[in-house]
Amino acid sequence: MSEESEELTHTTEEGDVQMVDVGAKPDTARRAVARGEIRLQAATIAAIRDDEIGKGDVLATARVGAVQAVKHTWETIPMCHQIPITNVETVFDVREDRVVLDVAVETTGKTGCEMEALQGVTTGLNVVWDMVKAAEKNADGQYPGTAIEGVEVVSKEKRALE
Template identity: 75%
Template sequence: MRDDADGRGGDELTHTDASGDAQMVDVGDKPDSQRRAVARGTIHLEASTVEAIRASELEKGDVLATARIGAIQAVKHTWETIPMCHQIPITNVETDFEVGDTEVTLTVAVETTGKTGCEMEALEGVTTGLNVVWDMVKAAEKDADGQYPETRISDVRVLEKEKSTR
């Protein structure tokens, strides 16, 4: 991955040293800035499962409340799961669920003030939050053979990232 002052690429690889070994990027000389990233993804489910989520009728409990906690926890621990990802001070996490007829969409916005962005944190929040939904509803989603023919997570992406100097 190449990176320079404008974030569009430069002459040096930033995640490898002179011998080609992986290394963490040194951001020590970068000024602090306010940063925000927003990511979104969707889990596709059976209509009956979505209705059970709405009615709080699932055996494991409140699906969206549990998924919200999972998403926030994932944001806070991203640096532990993504190699060479910096531990950053998270100043805010917002989660928003949109419940459709056969899907649940999760949007996660992350804010920090620091030397590096928070896109990976937003993505980790979305993917973990949606995985928690799957875990909470898997008994309802399984078919007679114990498979998940309709269940899938899709469209995970960064919607926006912002950076502003203090």
């Protein structure tokens, strides 16, 4: 590890938590993509595909939740900067036993947007769970096969403004 990477940027020398000062950094175009998935029963997947979930359109609702989460990340993650979101893309891949969600976030500013992408993925998948929970519960009211997994940042880009 380099000496610079060993520094704790969110704490002072006294151990107090602080927001990182990015004021001197130049504005750059940034993009981050995060991905995650929710494992579901085959019958639930079929109901999503056929728009037969009683609460409504699962993916449309999850898309709105993901975008809202991206826009409000700074309010829920301590020390996260409020950044201008210039674009959010959500892509759902409905497979045989899971729904995969990719969220791409773009901004022009002084700090990255990977936390926003991660927040979009986790909230979008939580919305899917909320929309299908009646179909996923077993006789005891539990969710033995339902799981959100594999949440990760799959890419992060930064380029100078033209």
